[in-house]
Amino acid sequence: MASNGLAFFEELDMKKLSKKAAKGWHLKRFRFAGYELEKGEAEDVIYNIDYRTLPVDEKDEYFELFAFGGWTHVCSSADMHIFKATPGTTPIYSDAESAIDKLARLAKPVNIVASIMLAISMILWIWMSVSSGTLQHIAQQGFACSLIITVPALMTSGGVYYHMWKSMRVNS
Amino acid sequence: MAALTEPRHGYAVMSLIEEKTKGTFIVGPASLYTIIKKLIAEKLIQIHDDTDSRRKVYILTRKGRDILLQDIERRKGMIYMAEQGLQRGHI
Numbered sequence: 001m002a003s004n005g006l007a008f009f010e011e012l013d014m015k016k017l018s019k020k021a022a023k024g025w026h027l028k029r030f031r032f033a034g035y036e037l038e039k040g041e042a043e044d045v046i047y048n049i050d051y052r053t054l055p056v057d058e059k060d061e062y063f064e065l066f067a068f069g070g071w072t073h074v075c076s077s078a079d080m081h082i083f084k085a086t087p088g089t090t091p092i093y094s095d096a097e098s099a100i101d102k103l104a105r106l107a108k109p110v111n112i113v114a115s116i117m118l119a120i121s122m123i124l125w126i127w128m129s130v131s132s133g134t135l136q137h138i139a140q141q142g143f144a145c146s147l148i149i150t151v152p153a154l155m156t157s158g159g160v161y162y163h164m165w166k167s168m169r170v171n172s
Numbered sequence: 173m174a175a176l177t178e179p180r181h182g183y184a185v186m187s188l189i190e191e192k193t194k195g196t197f198i199v200g201p202a203s204l205y206t207i208i209k210k211l212i213a214e215k216l217i218q219i220h221d222d223t224d225s226r227r228k229v230y231i232l233t234r235k236g237r238d239i240l241l242q243d244i245e246r247r248k249g250m251i252y253m254a255e256q257g258l259q260r261g262h263i
Binding site: 048050052057060061062064065066068069071090091092093094095098099101102 | 182183186187197198199200201202203204205206207210225226227228
């Protein structure tokens, strides 16, 4: 199943996974830009995702807390962890403040990538403007290629901040 | 913080809150984990016993205790104000 982009449509992705599970397709693991599903029994479950860097000695405690809260760990990929639970279980984030913290953690790596890409694009753009001939041609190509990554990276960054702003408004 | 006046591990805090609020309020695990990490960073709680990596036990620090006492006073003031207001009120 393809992801819609977690920075923008996290909730939509989680709902889609629930729907798939109801039809017997269960989340198995993360894949590039999506999820790998596995055929099994139809199951009525809800999914939640958390972003967190876990030092080795804190993994046990973290997953134990979720298990106690009724959330079964499904899979992890780097700093992303997906859990499932029966419908009606208290969401993994029960208050707005810690939910905003979650978005702030997500924003960090996203912003780093976006800033680096923006810098590369700008350098190429300057190079493109000042050079001539073959060099200019190379810079032009490079600039066009860099935009392919820079534009989505900036959009992702914007998406995270949009959610943060929305959560803060609900909070106050 | 009130749950850590005595040594407790994370999920004992969760069940205590659920029990004390008669199930009307349940803390989500990701929220609780975030809060624990924050309180540790601000030195309001500390690790009391981490021999069991699944169930680390936390306890309020001296600083945490002072902050909690201040918070109790603040809340008492609010309750007093509300009670007085209701007594004088016309509803």
